[in-house]
Amino acid sequence: MNYYSTNRSVSNVGLEEAVVKGLAEDRGLFMPERIERLPQSFFDTIESLSFQEMAGRVAEAFFGEDVDAAALRQIVDDTLSFDVPLVAVSDGIYALELYHGPTLAFKDVGGRFMSRLLSYFIRRQGTHEVNVLVATSGDTGSAVANGFLGVEGIHVYVLYPKGLVSPIQECQFTTLGQNITAIEVEGTFDDCQRLVKTAFLDAELNARMKLTSANSINVARFLPQSFYYFYAYAQLKRMAPQQAEHMVVCVPSGNFGNITAGLFARRMGLPVKRFIAANNRNDVFFEYLQTGEYRPRPSVPTIANAMDVGDPSNFARILDLYGHSHAAIAADISGARYTDEQIADTVRTCYEATGYLLDPHGACGYRALTELLQPGEAGVFLETAHPAKFKDTVERIVGSPVAVPQKLQEFMRGTKQSVPLTNDFDALKALLLAK
Secondary structure, rough: OOOOOOOOOOOEEEHHHHHOEEEOOOOOOEEHHHHHHOOOHHHHHHHHHHHHHHHHHHHHHHHHHOOHHHHHHHHHHHHHHOOOOOOEEOOEEEEOOOOOOOOOOOOHHHHHHHHHHHHHHHHOOOOOOOOEEEEEEHHHHHHHHHHHHOOOEEEEEEEEEEEEEEOOHHHHHHOOOOOOOEEEEEEHHHHHHHHHHHHHHHHHHHHHOOEEEOOOHHHHHHHHHHHHHHHHHHHHHOOHHHHHHOEEEEEEEOOHHHHHHHHHHHHOOOEEEEEEEEHHHOOHHHHHHOOOOOOOOOOOOOOOOOHHHOOOOOOOHHHHHHOOOOOHHHHEEEEEHHHHHHHHHHHHHHHHOOOOOOHHHHHHHHHHHHHHHOOOOOOEEEEOOHHHHHHHHHHHOOOOOOOOOHHHHHHOOOOOEEEEEEOOOOHHHHHHHHO
């Protein structure tokens, strides 16, 4: 299948080139030339399939023309080596727990899939080394770094804003060493993302290094995230068949790759009634829904730090998917925005009322469903990271200790290794070329 740029001056690009380049030469994001609608028979029996089986069918629709069938099955099976359970939280509201992977965050799915797909292409073409640049506001860095850790022929550079990720998140990608370099940037996530995008467009840098991105701007990162939307529907169909046909999905949204993957799933036939994009104070998309005007601005720090994005990259994909129609976007997606105080209140009241402990990002999704769900609808929100990744914040809110899973404890025992950097591109370029 070929891919085109959201800026429309680049087209007929193969999957391998789209994955390795990450960003199109005209600064646009790659989009598949078509979205295959899956047959009704697939949805009629979806509840009888394993997570890996249904994900394999979805993966075939996007990658089957370009990746050997046996290799693609292996990539899917290796990626989804953990469960993504749907858990009832309150009446008619369910959490899709996406934090059971190696780094306890939803980005494990996209990070692991991309690392395996990129490795497949490297082996096939005999490339000497590919350098992966990734900007993170929290969980992307750990998921990508751990997904690529030790993969021969790939070096990963993780750019993150100094002091603006949680200590546990930070230790998940700064303690690894080997082929992972953590770069601590003086600035915000938007600065990190700008540096990465600028690197892809620098002629000298690209002439001397093979660069790609593992942010959700890369099609191999965001498309696999569609897998778990199908799995949520399958589980809801098993648990409450009548509710499954009235499923509303609420996505805590930062760079908007996750909700874009859900929108792709809907275009493939998944019966999602509508989506809700839940924002924190970084609410440029919420404002767009209300006004029809998109006004990016510098991000502000919040306790839901992975959503601290002031200019979400994947907004370009949403615009392209809907033909730049504000009315069409607003018909399928509603929005919500919450302050730190509202997020904290939601974590506290949900825990007291149900015993379910939300992380700050999932709290935005849960609260939006409690406020916006209509009679007869069933709400699924994405619980995107384990609450222990925000231990200090969550403990202050609920007033009781949060147990730290063994996986996180192992990361916390490591020694921090990071490179300090200003938010100036020339500094990044010099660092990369000195490698």
